[in-house]
Amino acid sequence: MERLEQQMEFIMEVDQLKNIYRQTYITDGSRKENDSEHSWHLALMAMLLSEHANEEIDALKVMSMLLIHDIVEIDAGDTYAYDEEGKASQREREEKAADRIFNILPKDQAKKCIELWHEFEDNQTAEARFATALDHCQPTLLNHRAGGKSWEEHGIKLSQVLKRNEETPLGSESIWSYQRAVIEENVNKGKIIRDC
Numbered sequence: 001m002e003r004l005e006q007q008m009e010f011i012m013e014v015d016q017l018k019n020i021y022r023q024t025y026i027t028d029g030s031r032k033e034n035d036s037e038h039s040w041h042l043a044l045m046a047m048l049l050s051e052h053a054n055e056e057i058d059a060l061k062v063m064s065m066l067l068i069h070d071i072v073e074i075d076a077g078d079t080y081a082y083d084e085e086g087k088a089s090q091r092e093r094e095e096k097a098a099d100r101i102f103n104i105l106p107k108d109q110a111k112k113c114i115e116l117w118h119e120f121e122d123n124q125t126a127e128a129r130f131a132t133a134l135d136h137c138q139p140t141l142l143n144h145r146a147g148g149k150s151w152e153e154h155g156i157k158l159s160q161v162l163k164r165n166e167e168t169p170l171g172s173e174s175i176w177s178y179q180r181a182v183i184e185e186n187v188n189k190g191k192i193i194r195d196c
Contacts, residue, residue: 003106010104016074023080023154027145035070035078038138042066045134052174053133055126065120065131068113072097081139082160091121123167133171136164137179144182148191157195158187 020035033041043063050059070078075097079086102113119128140161143150150156161183169176186192 006104006106007109010101013101013104014071014074017071020070020073020078022078023150024139024142025146025149027142029146029149033142035073039067039070042131042134042138045138046131049134049172049175050130052172053126053130054170054172055129057126057130061127062131065116065127066134068117069120069131069135071101072117074101080154081164082154082156129167129171131171133168133175136168137175140179140182144186148186148189151186151191155193157193158183159196161192162196
């Protein structure tokens, strides 16, 4: 029962992801997306779009990676993609959070989750590269469907969007091509500031 109790405690702990709001609006622009919704959406994208990965991947591993990648934000908070100041302490905050939260689980599962989280963060495997491509593409798609609301609120520039997506083509050139067209459309509409 101790193992089951630890697993249930972890499951209840990660329910807090529903309270971590991101800067990206949902498609109708009525409110901001939370981390739980983001993770689910990415896992669904991985299931449906895995054929577009540049390399052969284990789609279930990608889905698992995407379901846990933002759990650390329960303690560390969401760091906005274009917040350079917040990024300076992000890794340290997230490492500390990963240690606390994943270690609620039984040791073997904690080890597996921590390894999977590090694999995503390090972005060195085919699965991590594809997961990163999806993690970068999804906010672009939501911003586009929400009329560029978040980009306009933050005065986001094309150079920032391109820098944020430098690694996206490493996971999927076809998804990057699609995403790049969406970005260009929003630059042309004035939702993203053209500065390059």
